[in-house]
Amino acid sequence: ELKVEQNPLFLSMQEGKNYTIYCNYSTTSDRLYWYRQDPGKSLESLFVLLSNGAVKQEGRLMASLDTKARLSTLHITAAVHDLSATYFCAVDKLAGNQFYFGTGTSLTVIP
């Protein structure tokens, strides 16, 4: 079974600071996704990363993928309160139709 681990599980940071969430997965992957989930809400797609070295940015969030290290990062720049949510990475492996979510990182941005 493909395993997807995120760290940290919980993150409390002050507004204006930078931080990185890490996502490690256990086998080769075809695609990697990042999702956001607000409390009591469903998941919202943020990024899809398709190849080694892929980098995508939207506002204060930037995601990258290193397939050789089986690692993706979600970097937060100058955090604002609106970014408070739980962030999930998910790995898609078409062979075997596998789709696995990570453990999630609960982010709280403190004013």
Added chain:
Amino acid sequence: EAGVAQSPRYKIIEKRQSVAFWCNPISGHATLYWYQQILGQGPKLLIQFQNNGVVDDSQLPKDRFSAERLKGVDSTLKIQPAKLEDSAVYLCASSLGERGLYTDTQYFGPGTRLTVL
């Protein structure tokens, strides 16, 4: 564009009872997914449909869970009989086409929160 619809939003049942959830995907989306999200965890894929055929149900507890997608549109997920550990949010998602597409983003519904007492 309407999103993925799910009902009911909340359901409370006693153990050993049966329950069914309904999902209506985004119009034109061929692929439909059911996930189970236990509190504090990431979603776990239970079953994936491509049109009205099952692509993957390897993580579906088939002794008590069943799902169908008649006519390749709406889908229902049933639990019979329910256990305490089935308490979770059940999420339905849909995507445009086959999993092999370049980017096949999944769009999630609001979920059904199930509590088994």
